[in-house]
Amino acid sequence: MSIPRLYLDQPLAAGAAVPTSPGQAHYLGSVMRRAPGDAVLVFNGRDGEWEARIEAIRKDRCTLLPERQTRPQATVADTRLLVAALKRDAMEWVVEKATELGIGTIQPVFTRRSVADRVNTARLAAIAQEAAEQCERLDLPRIGAPQPLPALLDSWDGVPLLVGAERGDRPPLARIAQGLHAPWAWLVGPEGGFDRLELDDLARRAFVSTAGLGPRILRAETAAVAGLALLQALAGDGSD
Structure with a gap:
């Protein structure tokens, strides 16, 4: 099963829970049929890519808990x-x-x-x-x-x-x-x-x-x- 990947415009760090947008919560719960404990990859353009777990999810609300960085942030060419x-x-x-x-x-x-x-x-x-x-x-x-x-x-x-x-x-x-x-x-x-x-x-x-x-x-x-x-x-x- 592929892991969903989302952009979050928030700081990412191990153990620091972050909320998704309502649209992302709907996507994870209603479209991808994900549940608490399932993995999600997240990135923000600053802190690299992280593997997170769904901490809580219902309708248009979802909280993710980053656990480990999977890729460091790379320098972007102009x-x-x-x-x-x-x-x-x-x-x-x-x-x-x-x-x-x-x-x-x-x-x-x-x-x-x-x-x-x-x-x-x-x-x-x-x-x-x-x-x-x-x-x-x-x-x-x-x-x-x-x-x-x-x-x-x-x-x-x-x-x-x-x-x-x-x-x-x-x-x-x-x-x-x-x-x-x-x-x-x-x-x-x-x-x-x-x-x-x-x-x-x-x-x-x-x-x-x-x-x-x-x-x-x-x-x-x-x-x-x-x-x-x-x-x-x-x-x-x-x-x-």
């Missing part, structure tokens, strides 16, 4: 995804997959051709949490508040920013990623691509490199995940 606001389903899928790929920050941006004019960051954070629980991450990605692309670029901290180009003669991302190490960021535009003013603005930034992902035109969500997978393999924790 890897970032900047993605133009997409339609809800596509955006949620990107957040789920970026979380599974271990990306540290997911930053929605508004561009001139963005297909969405709002982003439900609370919903995206919930999706990221569920994905982190499933893929055995020890932390959650940070979901940034949406920003217009020019404002984000103006306040950028100088971390190398690789930009996916859907057209034009650009060096392959795999070539640019050779020798690259975190921190880095990957920027993907909307379905219609960046407009000329945005491309000109990006080209003026010293920290920006434009890269290609092959001969085919990819959907924005495909480009986001394909680029992240490649970067993690060559310049992220998949290269260790």
Whole structure:
């Protein structure tokens, strides 16, 4: 029987009981059919992963008792995804997959051709949490508040920013990623691509490199995940 795994935004220490949220209590009791004494894995992004036991559970209330640390907290590389606001389903899928790929920050941006004019960051954070629980991450990605692309670029901290180009003669991302190490960021535009003013603005930034992902035109969500997978393999924790 698999052990449920939950994120708890609370300190974790042996013998210090912690409550779950009502939703987590319902999940453990009504969905997973767990009872007092059953094991649960918990993590909080700070104290590593712990094996805990259900101390008490009823309806929407549950108390867990951490017993031993199963994995220490690992250092998280500064890897970032900047993605133009997409339609809800596509955006949620990107957040789920970026979380599974271990990306540290997911930053929605508004561009001139963005297909969405709002982003439900609370919903995206919930999706990221569920994905982190499933893929055995020890932390959650940070979901940034949406920003217009020019404002984000103006306040950028100088971390190398690789930009996916859907057209034009650009060096392959795999070539640019050779020798690259975190921190880095990957920027993907909307379905219609960046407009000329945005491309000109990006080209003026010293920290920006434009890269290609092959001969085919990819959907924005495909480009986001394909680029992240490649970067993690060559310049992220998949290269260790």
